[in-house]
Amino acid sequence: MGRQPIPLNNYSMTIIYTLDLIGTFVFAISGMLAAANKQFDVFGASVIAFVTAVGGGTLRDVLIGAQPVGWMKDLNYLGVIALAVPVSYFFRAYIQKLRKTMFLFDTIGIGLFTILGLQKTLDMGLHYVVAVMMGAVSAVFGGVIRDLLSNEIPLIFRKEIYATACILGGIIYLSLTVLGVEYHISVISTVVFIIVIRILAVRKHWSLPMIK
């Protein structure tokens, strides 16, 4: 797709993989916390944590035809979700205090999910535009499926701007890649961009115009 796959050194790979797992962990915890406001039992809450964490990537894999879906091939993702369930159950009070740290890793997760989903779609030989869409789907549709299963209108359709941040981030990542910018710089720039947009959106109460 316009650039050769750059062999990453082990150190970079490990960092990206670790951050991806941490992102999954944080997504799962946020799913558990969301479930706590509904009258779910432990099983239901675990399902919600699970779909919040991997639902976006699962939908992407099904749409592009990359099955069995990703988390079936690397059990570490299931592992961190299985860890998130008791952690959020027993340390809820403590987690609430870590809100800023959570927000940071959640946003890093969003950025990485976007890039990894976009790249996987490109690797299937699909078009840039589809890849940007699938990057955003990877990052935000876990939350959409969580809201559907909780019988709520997806939050993201109403006031969160972060889907837009993912789309813009995807376009930036793709542009940098096409321009031949080094992989690490592209990844870091994109993730930082998404973090900055999201923080600004929260601080400045940015939102998209409503329909009607």
Place this chain on the structure above:
Amino acid sequence: MGRQPIPLNNYSMTIIYTLDLIGTFVFAISGMLAAANKQFDVFGASVIAFVTAVGGGTLRDVLIGAQPVGWMKDLNYLGVIALAVPVSYFFRAYIQKLRKTMFLFDTIGIGLFTILGLQKTLDMGLHYVVAVMMGAVSAVFGGVIRDLLSNEIPLIFRKEIYATACILGGIIYLSLTVLGVEYHISVISTVVFIIVIRILAVRKHWSLPMIK
């Protein structure tokens, strides 16, 4: 499946393809209009427009295993949806006046989606019965997914008769095809049948019996 693929001349192909794109466009606009009654922002409304337009075909492709799903391989479908979003945003008042034209193209779209979905399923080597089901899924499940994402009970489960029209239309198309009727005549007969049934259903307030 009982008949040889008939080489279509370019003229016919272009007409069917154009009507399919127009149908997609009209479906997307109707999705946008539906979203306007919910408190969606531009992003949410665009997602609703998108799933209304291509959700049925996407579900069909995932079920029969024809991935990557159709709209990923021909960006014109994304193109007309991307066009429908600003058009329905800025020309809403004008569109309301075109209600009859919209209804006509919407129904042509339903008829074509049924036939194209049915044919694609047959082309995968699946059974006639499955093909008729997948024809109807192609035509009506975009609306079902739209309703799910809007947190409403799918309208079609309650009072629209057009799923039934699609199933009957699919059976007619299949019968004509098996009987060796020329392709264009089969397509036009089926689409006209679905249009007539739907108009009659609206005029005469036809509905299926309720359960209970």
Place this chain on the structure above:
Amino acid sequence: MGRQPIPLNNYSMTIIYTLDLIGTFVFAISGMLAAANKQFDVFGASVIAFVTAVGGGTLRDVLIGAQPVGWMKDLNYLGVIALAVPVSYFFRAYIQKLRKTMFLFDTIGIGLFTILGLQKTLDMGLHYVVAVMMGAVSAVFGGVIRDLLSNEIPLIFRKEIYATACILGGIIYLSLTVLGVEYHISVISTVVFIIVIRILAVRKHWSLPMIK
């Protein structure tokens, strides 16, 4: 996955297949009865019956990449669902009296769906843990999709314990299989275990702890 496929004699195969079809039939009837409490027409209720009966297996097949999904390849499943629709429509009063028989076949169905789903996942070369999950998904997600389409929070996330029974049953089946226990004994033990757990859960009002 650790054991050779055991050639089953025709008699065993026929029994398992017949019970699987009966399970599908009973699931479809329970879907119809659930739809009767909503204002669905015959079409909507049939869709609900259909997804209740085969929705779990369909989701499993899509996730593991075993498409076209199972019911497309053996029309007997569609057949028993098509039978269940008029049966539950015209014999509702009679079915209500058969509640205990229905419950028994429903639970046998759950047990078999778990085992068959688990085995199909193993046959795709996937991990034991994924297989246990997909066994439970096969058994319980038809009901989840039914609840989603009916715009309700999935019942199973709140107070049914039978997803847990399916997971435990799957672990038992897998353990027996790995230990080299004969296939029929493994199947019967697992199904009996799931039945006993479910009856006890109903009798003793077992439930999982709520989240908050």
